[in-house]
Amino acid sequence: MAETVVAGIPTSDFKITGTLHYSHDESLIKSDRDETPTVDYSLLYSNDLDQRAEALQHLAKACEDYGFFYLINGVPEDVVAEALKALSDFFNQTTLDEKGEYKKKNPTDRVRWFSNYNSEENRECLKVVAHPQYHCPSKPAHLRETLGEYLKRSHEVELGLARALSKILGMEETFIEKASKLQAGFDVTSVNFYPPSSQSKGPVGLADHTDPGLFVSLIQDVNGGLQILSQKGKWISVKIPPNAIFINFGDQIEFLTNGRYKSNVHHVVLENNKVSRISIGTLHGPALEASIAPDPEFVNQSHPPAFPGMTYKEYLEFNGFDEIDVQSSITQLRFYGLHGKHDIQVGKGALVPLISFTNKGLKRIGKDGNIIGSTWWQLGCLVLIRRIDKEEKDAIGEADYVLQGKNSIKGGKGALIPLISLCSKGLKRIEKDGKHGWEHMETNGVPCACIEAPPPVG
Ligand SMILES: O=C(O)CCC(=O)C(=O)O
Numbered sequence: 001m002a003e004t005v006v007a008g009i010p011t012s013d014f015k016i017t018g019t020l021h022y023s024h025d026e027s028l029i030k031s032d033r034d035e036t037p038t039v040d041y042s043l044l045y046s047n048d049l050d051q052r053a054e055a056l057q058h059l060a061k062a063c064e065d066y067g068f069f070y071l072i073n074g075v076p077e078d079v080v081a082e083a084l085k086a087l088s089d090f091f092n093q094t095t096l097d098e099k100g101e102y103k104k105k106n107p108t109d110r111v112r113w114f115s116n117y118n119s120e121e122n123r124e125c126l127k128v129v130a131h132p133q134y135h136c137p138s139k140p141a142h143l144r145e146t147l148g149e150y151l152k153r154s155h156e157v158e159l160g161l162a163r164a165l166s167k168i169l170g171m172e173e174t175f176i177e178k179a180s181k182l183q184a185g186f187d188v189t190s191v192n193f194y195p196p197s198s199q200s201k202g203p204v205g206l207a208d209h210t211d212p213g214l215f216v217s218l219i220q221d222v223n224g225g226l227q228i229l230s231q232k233g234k235w236i237s238v239k240i241p242p243n244a245i246f247i248n249f250g251d252q253i254e255f256l257t258n259g260r261y262k263s264n265v266h267h268v269v270l271e272n273n274k275v276s277r278i279s280i281g282t283l284h285g286p287a288l289e290a291s292i293a294p295d296p297e298f299v300n301q302s303h304p305p306a307f308p309g310m311t312y313k314e315y316l317e318f319n320g321f322d323e324i325d326v327q328s329s330i331t332q333l334r335f336y337g338l339h340g341k342h343d344i345q346v347g348k349g350a351l352v353p354l355i356s357f358t359n360k361g362l363k364r365i366g367k368d369g370n371i372i373g374s375t376w377w378q379l380g381c382l383v384l385i386r387r388i389d390k391e392e393k394d395a396i397g398e399a400d401y402v403l404q405g406k407n408s409i410k411g412g413k414g415a416l417i418p419l420i421s422l423c424s425k426g427l428k429r430i431e432k433d434g435k436h437g438w439e440h441m442e443t444n445g446v447p448c449a450c451i452e453a454p455p456p457v458g
Pocket residue numbers: 190192206211218225226266267268279281
């Protein structure tokens with residue numbers, strides 16, 4: 001494994017070392033053996049209690065060892081086939097102009113279509129919000145009903161799986177449902193159309209990524225191209241058996257279980273594809289307003305909280321993308337050490353790296369508690385806050401902290417600033433004489449999140 005050092009940080013003062021989840025030896029990449037476990041959904045709810053206990057045990061092993069599996073007897077085969085057929089009709093029978101109507105116009109669009117053909121991605125993609133309200137293109141006419149039926153069935157399976165997962169985690173059956181407010185769970189379905197390799201602009205259908213959400217259910221018309229990185233570091237080709245759907249954990253299950261279950265990196269390669277392929281992946285997420293943080297049950301001295309708590313909506317917007325883009329932000333969180341896999345070494349100078357979860361900024365406060373300046377930065381970019389020494393203070397004569405960052409620092413308006421400190425010193429929001437600011441805080445090495453928002457000032 002190659003060591004990855006964060007670029008742009010003055011290494012003499014501050015260094016993050018560690019390996020990124022996405023870095024792996026090329027030699028580990030190929031694996032033709034399909035090791036993916038198969039779980040029988042019907043047995044998880046069998047009337048035979050011994051059979052049920054055995055099925056739950058098998059599920060537990062699949063979740064711990066893999067975090068992805070084929071699920072049989074969940075959604076009926078004909079329902080899957082009809083949905084795939086209707087979506088094939090969408091891609092093949094709808095004109096470019098008709099599809100173009102669904103190009104992104106504003107962040108609240110609930111149906112979106114785009115087409116990307118380049119060296120990093122080769123697919124046409126239709127995204128629809130599937131739950132709590134189901135949205136769908138108006139053509140072809142039969143799409144709404146057939147896709148709707150599939151999504152209804154897969155939502156039922158989602159609830160059933162959430163209960164089974166809660167049980168095998170040793171929690172109450174409704175644990176995941178309650179924690180993620182699943183009644184209003186935000187599900188987005190991505191329908192991908194990949195061309196045969198002869199028509200693509202490179203071998204990549206979809207680059208390495210993880211999916212937001214608790215878990216993803218995926219069906220496809222033909223096998224070919226989806227590969228998933230196992231916990232042992234092998235790429236496994238996904239070959240979905242008949243009457244099965246593929247289940248893969250998403251980022252929020254990793255957050256909630258504090259890393260006990262992993263969100264798995266996957267990608268799509270096209271190089272061997274002789275024909276086009278359609279996949280339908282539904283990201284089953286928590287409700288947008290549900291705040292997901294490591295549950296105390298999974299936190300202890302040897303497993304400090306590896307993620308900050310944030311709502312699903314905040315998480316989806318972390319990258320600057322919006323809800324229906326459903327882009328993962330886990331890399332940034334892992335990258336900056338919040339995953340707990342990185343050694344964070346703070347050198348002299350008490351540099352405190354901070355990440356902002358919104359594109360709003362930090363207010364600086366002077367000795368008297370008055371706000372004396374503000375700085376904004378882009379989503380997810382790293383900003384170092386350096387406590388200035390006396391000499392410098394005399395020279396500048398105003399602030400307690402200096403912000404520095406090589407990532408583009410943007411001007412802007414607003415004052416919401418959720419922050420995370422990665423080292424033992426943090427910032428705490430203070431309120432003094434009706435004024436808002438930040439002060440130093442000891443956090444005993446555990447990442448602290450200050451997610452209160454001072455009102456806009458000045
Ligand atoms: O097309 C596939 O098999 C995978 C699609 C995927 O990973 C996604 O849409 O997030």
